[in-house]
Structures are given as C-alpha cells and as structure tokens.
Amino acid sequence: MPELPDVESFRHVLDSHGRGRRIEDVEVNDAGVLRGVTARRLRQALRGRRFRAPGRHGKWLIARTDGPAVLMHFGMTGELVGGPQAEERHPHDRVVFVLDHGRLCYRDQRKLQGIRLADDEAAVERLLADQGPDALDVGRQEFAEAIGVRRGGLKSALIDQSVLAGLGNLLADEILWRSRLHPSRPARELSDDELRRLHGETRRVLRQSVRAGRVPGRPSWLTGHRDDPHPQCPRCGGPLRRGRVAGRSTVWCPQCQPAD
DNA sequence: CGTGTTGTTCAGTT
DNA sequence: TAACTGAACAACAC
Secondary structure (H helix, E strand, C coil): CCCHHHHHHHHHHHHHHCECCEEEEEEECCHHHECCCCHHHHHHHHCCCEECCCEEECCEEEEEECCCEEEEECCCCEEEEEECCCCCCCCCEEEEEEECCCEEEEEECCCCCCEEEECCHHHHHHHCCCCCCECCCCCHHHHHHHHCCCCCEHHHHHHCCCCCECCCHHHHHHHHHHHCCCCCCEHHHCCHHHHHHHHHHHHHHHHHHHHHCCCCCCCCCHHHHCCCCCCECCCCCCECEEEEECCEEEEECCCCCCCC
16 A cells, blocks of 8 residues: 555654654564564663654655654555554554554554664664655656666656655556656656656646545546456546556556557 | 565576 | 566465
C-alpha cells in the first residue's frame, strides 16, 4: 500500500494523535522490525519524550521528539494507526507507542522495512542522504535535472528513490499514462515539453492522491483498472497492456503511450 | 505446490 | 560508472 500519499496520511495520524503527547512506553512486540537499534535502546531513548511536528521525505515518516527522532518505513503492507490505549491489540502491531493519552501502532503484516532511531537532526540527514528530492514539492527545474539525465527507461527513473523520493509502482504507471509516455521510453530522450508534462502530471496525481489519503482506484484513473481481467484504457477505450518493466508489474495503454 | 504482491537492497552482469 | 537483472527478505492470498 504505502507510497507517498499513504505516508502523508500516516503523518497526519502522527500529527493528530502524537504531537505534543508524552511517550509513556514503547512496546516492541516484534524486534524484527527494528533496524540498527535494540528494543531496550529504543525504549530508553524515547520514554518521557514528547512528539513534535512530524515530517516526511519520500516514503519515510520522520517522528521527531524533543529528543531523538524515529524514522519509519512501511514497506508494502505497513501502516500507522492511532487510537485509544484500551483498544485490542492487533496481531501485526509490531511496535506500540503508549502515550499519556492514546497510542500509536506501527502495524505491518510483512516486515520488509522497519523503524530506525536518529539521535539528532544530523543523524536524520545521514539516514536520508541517499534520497532524491521529495516528489511532492520538487520544482520543474530540479525534476528535469533528476529525470532527464538518466540513461535508462522512464519508469525505472520514476521509482528510483535516489532520483525522486516517494513514487511507487502504482503512481509511476498512473503518471506515465496521464503524461502519454511509454514506461520504457529512454529518459534522456525526452523533450523539454515532455519533461514539463511529466512534472505537471506528477504534481497533479500526487496532489489528488494526497487529498484522498491514498492512490485512488477511481474508474477514471488507470489505477482503477489494474486488476480487471481485461482492462481497458479509461481514456481511449482500447485494451491495456500488462508486462514487466524495471522488474515490476506494469500497466500501460499502447494507444495512448506509443513506444516512441 | 506453484504464482504474485503498492518496497528496498545486494550481488553479479552488461 | 551507470544501470539492469534476479534473488532475497516475510507473510499471505489465490
């Protein structure tokens, strides 16, 4: 599930349930999600701290406190759930932040990613050093410089977090479809006009997805047809194609997105 | 028992 | 060097 828009909604969960609240305890139910930190150190570093305004970069959620910061990545199935303390424990609640009022659960079925601890802002920077500019607020110039110089295909560039941070498989397909660009088009061959279009659609799709709290599966979106047995293009009505591009399952319209 | 999955990383290769 | 490929990670659905 989690691409940039989902993580943005987790940021809102953290902001509304956690901001200003005191961390009474950190329950680590499954240490398998802790990366580079032990359960003991995590508890000890966070007990008594208060959450501050959270941040986000790409698919990373940055839970800042008046002490260290917690960095969370949600892999493919993770989520952040806020609720009352008394609520029943969910089997996939790997880490629970018990607050002076309510709690926050890092919930994840698979454990492909996890939680890191950053002692200070410099450590946050170090942990995010390999990330490209955030896809939500990247400017046209910076976008063109990041994407337009890549030697490989467009889709591979869009989902590479070191090029642009935040886009995943679904968003990349949606953005390419709206931009009428084939996923395998060499990124370097794009005209200025095509790069501008790609940037514009990236912003448009992201803004709408963030407003919806996720990538919407609306019928007018490509994403709304991914799982149809014989998917049709919502724009031209022609058959959509499925295939593997950049190692990921990819959907595109051969009519609207010609190979070159 | 196979296959596939909205993510990332690493080894090996082109 | 840049970038691609496939496997691995973990857990589940079909």
